[in-house]
Amino acid sequence: MRVKGKQFVPHGRKVVMAFPGGAGYGDPKARDKALVRTDLARGYISADSAMRDYGLSETEIKAVQDAVSKGEIV
Numbered sequence: 001m002r003v004k005g006k007q008f009v010p011h012g013r014k015v016v017m018a019f020p021g022g023a024g025y026g027d028p029k030a031r032d033k034a035l036v037r038t039d040l041a042r043g044y045i046s047a048d049s050a051m052r053d054y055g056l057s058e059t060e061i062k063a064v065q066d067a068v069s070k071g072e073i074v
Contacts, residue, residue, distance in 0.1 A: 029055040040064050041073045 001007055001015075009015050036054040039045045041064050050056040050064075067073045 028053045033060070037064050038073075041068050 031054055033054075033056065036045070036050060036056055037060065040047065040050045040056070040061065045054070047061045047065070050061055051058065056064075064073070
């Protein structure tokens, strides 16, 4: 596809748009821990990032990873 301008997508075809994420707003350690655990479970953040940036403990991270491996959360 062209970078700019009007373009038509044929019927039955898909357009996938991907944009880079922002840096977020506020102190990451102030984010609700339940939301951080959900982000970790869904693969939005790594275990390293969950610990370093969001302040989750090794125990909390292991609990999320165990729950995901058992299919308890997705």
